[in-house]
Amino acid sequence: MKNILKINNLSKNFGNVSAVNNVNLAVEVGSIHSVIGPNGAGKSTFFNMISGVLPPSSGKVYYKNNDITGFESYKLPHMGIAKCFQITNVFPKLSVRENVWSSVFSCARKSKFDFFKPLSNFKYIAEETEKIISDVGLSHKINDKAEELSHGQQRMLEMAITLGAKPELLLLDEPTQGLAPEATLEMTKLIQKLSKKHTILLIEHKMHIVMEISKVITVLNFGEVIDEGTPSEVKESKKVQDAYLGRG
Ligand SMILES: Nc1ncnc2c1ncn2[C@@H]1O[C@H](COP(=O)(O)OP(=O)(O)O)[C@@H](O)[C@H]1O
Numbered sequence: 287m288k289n290i291l292k293i294n295n296l297s298k299n300f301g302n303v304s305a306v307n308n309v310n311l312a313v314e315v316g317s318i319h320s321v322i323g324p325n326g327a328g329k330s331t332f333f334n335m336i337s338g339v340l341p342p343s344s345g346k347v348y349y350k351n352n353d354i355t356g357f358e359s360y361k362l363p364h365m366g367i368a369k370c371f372q373i374t375n376v377f378p379k380l381s382v383r384e385n386v387w388s389s390v391f392s393c394a395r396k397s398k399f400d401f402f403k404p405l406s407n408f409k410y411i412a413e414e415t416e417k418i419i420s421d422v423g424l425s426h427k428i429n430d431k432a433e434e435l436s437h438g439q440q441r442m443l444e445m446a447i448t449l450g451a452k453p454e455l456l457l458l459d460e461p462t463q464g465l466a467p468e469a470t471l472e473m474t475k476l477i478q479k480l481s482k483k484h485t486i487l488l489i490e491h492k493m494h495i496v497m498e499i500s501k502v503i504t505v506l507n508f509g510e511v512i513d514e515g516t517p518s519e520v521k522e523s524k525k526v527q528d529a530y531l532g533r534g
């Protein structure tokens with residue numbers, strides 16, 4: 287299996303507005319594949335159709351060659367797909383550890399882990415929780431309540447909660463939106479690190495972020511794919527430059 291996700295002729299209309307029009311895209315296993323475009327290009331609509339928030343008007347979504355078109359969001363984590371930064375599922379009064387623990391716990395119960403060895407299961411969950419918290423750089427805050435974290439740290443916690451589901455495919459919608467430059471850099475580095483273990487579909491408005499970390503970039507404008515290629519190919523593209531200058 288070369289492509290973990292395949293999108294065929296995906297479209298979404300809102301009345302007469304064609305928000306996404308006949309988009310085709312294939313995400314290769316192990317890659318960071320970014321979808322960029324100016325405001326209003328259709329990025330969020332596209333993301334919402336893949337992540338089960340909006341049913342497509344037409345077209346198909348295949349995950350590992352299975353048709354998941356129109357599957358509701360709640361079904362996706364169990365299949366290995368997780369999304370971040372759409373809804374915040376942080377419990378403010380719980381600690382960082384408790385927030386991540388509950389995510390690891392709820393997914394571990396539904397998967398391959400042995401029900402008949404509850405003690406080893408709990409040990410696994412505790413260790414996995416600490417590992418994920420360390421991966422997102424929050425070990426020093428592990429016992430702090432979520433509500434006491436800075437904005438940037440809360441976003442890292444959201445990422446940790448998402449990772450608790452052990453996704454193979456991680457869907458990220460503008461993960462650096464609203465972050466200060468330093469936190470943006472940290473998030474970008476984290477995404478790069480996570481790509482060693484997860485395939486990542488990254489929806490992003492900011493060009494410089496995707497240029498640094500993507501393997502493939504698909505560019506949307508007015509709901510349609512106007513270009514696709516490596517970061518250097520997209521950087522040179524006249525069509526892309528015009529789209530960003532015209533509407534950026
Ligand atoms: N729920 C909706 N109802 C009507 N029009 C919408 C809705 N959501 C998005 N649109 C329109 O679809 C187009 C694409 O929007 P969106 O997907 O949010 O773009 P982006 O995320 O790239 O900024 C825009 O013209 C927007 O106004």
Ligand SMILES: [Mg+2]
Pocket residue numbers: 329330331
């Ligand atoms: Mg958007």
